[in-house]
Amino acid sequence: MGRTVAEVIRDTTRNHLTHNHGLFLGQCVTAVGWIGGTVPDMSEAEGIVELSLADVTNAGIAVGAALAGRRPIYTVRYQGFMWYNAAPIVNYAAKSKDVWGVPCPVFLRAIAMEGNGIGPVASASQHGLIMRMPGMPVCAPMSPNEWTEAWNWFMRHDDPLYVSEHRRSFTIDYEFENHIEPEADITLFPISAARLNAVEAAKTLRQEGIICNIQHLMWLKPFTVTDEMRGSLSRTKLGLVIDSDFEVGGPSRSMAYDLMHQSGAPVFALGLEDRSAGVAESLDNPTPTPERIVQVVRNLIRNGQRLAVGATRGGDQ
Amino acid sequence: MNYELEQRTPTFGLISDVANTFSKDYSLKLFTQICFNRFFEFEVKKAYDRGLMKLPIYLSVGQEHIPAAIASVFSDCLIFAQHRAHSVYLSFGGDPRQLIDELLGRPTGCARGMGGSASIHSPQIGMFGHSGLMGDQVPIAVGAALGANKPVLTVMGDASAEEDYIYGALGFAVTKKLPVLFVCEDNDLSILTRTPVRRSWTLCGLAQGLGLPAVDITDDPWLIAHHVKQFSLQLPAVINIRTCRGLWHAGSGCDGPPEWDRFTLIKDTMKTLGLGQDALAIESDTERTVQNLWAEQLRKS
Numbered sequence: 001m002g003r004t005v006a007e008v009i010r011d012t013t014r015n016h017l018t019h020n021h022g023l024f025l026g027q028c029v030t031a032v033g034w035i036g037g038t039v040p041d042m043s044e045a046e047g048i049v050e051l052s053l054a055d056v057t058n059a060g061i062a063v064g065a066a067l068a069g070r071r072p073i074y075t076v077r078y079q080g081f082m083w084y085n086a087a088p089i090v091n092y093a094a095k096s097k098d099v100w101g102v103p104c105p106v107f108l109r110a111i112a113m114e115g116n117g118i119g120p121v122a123s124a125s126q127h128g129l130i131m132r133m134p135g136m137p138v139c140a141p142m143s144p145n146e147w148t149e150a151w152n153w154f155m156r157h158d159d160p161l162y163v164s165e166h167r168r169s170f171t172i173d174y175e176f177e178n179h180i181e182p183e184a185d186i187t188l189f190p191i192s193a194a195r196l197n198a199v200e201a202a203k204t205l206r207q208e209g210i211i212c213n214i215q216h217l218m219w220l221k222p223f224t225v226t227d228e229m230r231g232s233l234s235r236t237k238l239g240l241v242i243d244s245d246f247e248v249g250g251p252s253r254s255m256a257y258d259l260m261h262q263s264g265a266p267v268f269a270l271g272l273e274d275r276s277a278g279v280a281e282s283l284d285n286p287t288p289t290p291e292r293i294v295q296v297v298r299n300l301i302r303n304g305q306r307l308a309v310g311a312t313r314g315g316d317q
Numbered sequence: 318m319n320y321e322l323e324q325r326t327p328t329f330g331l332i333s334d335v336a337n338t339f340s341k342d343y344s345l346k347l348f349t350q351i352c353f354n355r356f357f358e359f360e361v362k363k364a365y366d367r368g369l370m371k372l373p374i375y376l377s378v379g380q381e382h383i384p385a386a387i388a389s390v391f392s393d394c395l396i397f398a399q400h401r402a403h404s405v406y407l408s409f410g411g412d413p414r415q416l417i418d419e420l421l422g423r424p425t426g427c428a429r430g431m432g433g434s435a436s437i438h439s440p441q442i443g444m445f446g447h448s449g450l451m452g453d454q455v456p457i458a459v460g461a462a463l464g465a466n467k468p469v470l471t472v473m474g475d476a477s478a479e480e481d482y483i484y485g486a487l488g489f490a491v492t493k494k495l496p497v498l499f500v501c502e503d504n505d506l507s508i509l510t511r512t513p514v515r516r517s518w519t520l521c522g523l524a525q526g527l528g529l530p531a532v533d534i535t536d537d538p539w540l541i542a543h544h545v546k547q548f549s550l551q552l553p554a555v556i557n558i559r560t561c562r563g564l565w566h567a568g569s570g571c572d573g574p575p576e577w578d579r580f581t582l583i584k585d586t587m588k589t590l591g592l593g594q595d596a597l598a599i600e601s602d603t604e605r606t607v608q609n610l611w612a613e614q615l616r617k618s
Contacts, residue, residue: 054481057482058456060456060457060460061457062460063456063457064397065460066460068395068464069465091449100445100446
């Protein structure tokens with residue numbers, strides 16, 4: 001059995017602080033669960049810096065540390081807090097190289113979570129918030145090798161990197177394989193935690209005779225439509241991007257647009273519903289569940305792909 | 318109305334005879350830099366008024382002596398300022414030709430034409446550019462101090478001091494004992510809205526509440542240098558400097574005479590120091606030097 005994502009993050013962080021003169025910055029990182037076991041048991045003198053609860057300030061501090069050459073790992077414990085943290089990141093770190101030719105490499109770990117009554121507080125993925133601004137690549141690794149790929153990319157480049165993590169990935173100790181069959185009915189393009197749900201949904205749909213190709217998406221920006229994606233869409237003539245971020249104005253629709261234009265096949269989008277989540281389980285607004293994905297795919301197949309835009313949003317939309 | 322906020326006089330916090338605690342050579346160099354900054358800004362104004370610049374400009378006329386005073390006693394630091402920073406750039410040794418080119422939108426400008434007046438920078442002097450978000454240079458400066466472990470200067474205005482993240486930045490700097498000198502060029506104006514209209518508290522009151530050494534003073538350059546020297550040994554610290562913006566927030570217009578004319582007062586002090594004739598010569602020579610520099614740079618295509 002390989003290492004889990006959490007173990008990879010922890011070991012990589014330890015190595016960065018020990019050998020690269022790196023910094024790790026975050027709020028409440030050395031308490032309780034050490035952010036899902038992703039933080040090494042190291043001291044401030046060794047590079048683990050506890051920040052105050054001033055989110056906007058903290059993002060600025062991370063930017064400053066990056067300008068000083070420390071390649072900080074900046075962790076935002078709840079991805080919803082990016083609404084505070086985004087300003088210094090997109091207005092400075094992401095612009096610095098373009099405007100002044102000065103690199104500002106921040107490795108931004110933004111962690112999504114859902115369930116357990118987190119409700120409207122700060123849940124869900126928010127990678128779309130960063131994707132719409134220039135200057136910062138965005139990825140959503142879910143496996144140990146994917147997280148390592150993100151890290152290696154960061155260390156090879158001098159750009160800031162937004163890493164949309166999901167708590168459900170921390171215990172994963174395996175890799176994802178794209179699933180391609182010649183007679184498939186639809187190509188699914190799941191992102192983040194939606195990848196786990198899409199795999200489950202595909203199993204259910206197969207029992208109904210609906211075959212799903214699955215193209216796992218890790219790099220969200222820049223988003224490259226590969227030959228394999230085009231090939232799969234050319235055969236299935238139908239696609240669905242599934243995301244843990246909001247659907248309306250979000251990454252799933254943006255990427256569906258790219259896939260449609262490059263393949264000619266209709267590609268739909270499915271993400272979080274356009275409403276606030278509630279604490280009660282019945283009022284939550286989580287990553288599209290396997291059941292919801294099954295329902296949407298079923299409708300797309302049975303209705304001959306004639307669903308109107310927005311029809312995949314669930315509820316009464 | 319907060320009485321403290323209304324403490325705006327050319328003698329506020331002044332230490333008697335403070336200029337005499339500096340050498341004559343120091344005062345001559347300081348005055349030369351002040352003149353350079355001032356006449357540089359006048360040349361920017363001329364070029365702007367001639368329509369040579371198609372961008373917003375933020376002139377430091379009336380405040381040009383503040384960075385000159387700081388740079389005279391606080392060097393080998395990283396610098397984070399915001400708009401109205403031409404004089405910061407020049408005082409710390411930024412290349413004036415590159416600044417002229419930047420203001421003219423040339424690729425040979427200090428930010429290759431990307432920054433304009435508001436977002437100038439110079440890696441050669443450790444000065445980082447500003448993104449345009451008021452005050453965001455302050456937490457970034459604190460982060461740079463954390464990362465670089467060397468002194469950092471950050472300059473803000475009395476309006477950007479109101480951004481909520483300034484509080485967090487001051488708090489983190491004092492908590493971690495980071496070597497940051499926070500300077501507020503307090504011209505009492507957010508565009509045209511006076512400070513007492515916007516808030517009832519003072520930056521120094523906030524800083525002192527957090528446990529930071531802080532002083533609130535008028536903009537006499539010798540007084541500024543005196544406090545910067547003292548604070549440089551006990552960073553982090555805050556200096557709020559009451560000053561007068563001579564021209565508009567953006568652009569080259571003028572709404573009338575400032576509350577006090579610091580440049581004239583500086584020349585009076587030079588006379589008191591027995592340097593009146595030297596000052597006249599420096600003023601004249603520097604004006605000519607700056608004019609020639611601009612003329613030469615404008616001739617380049």
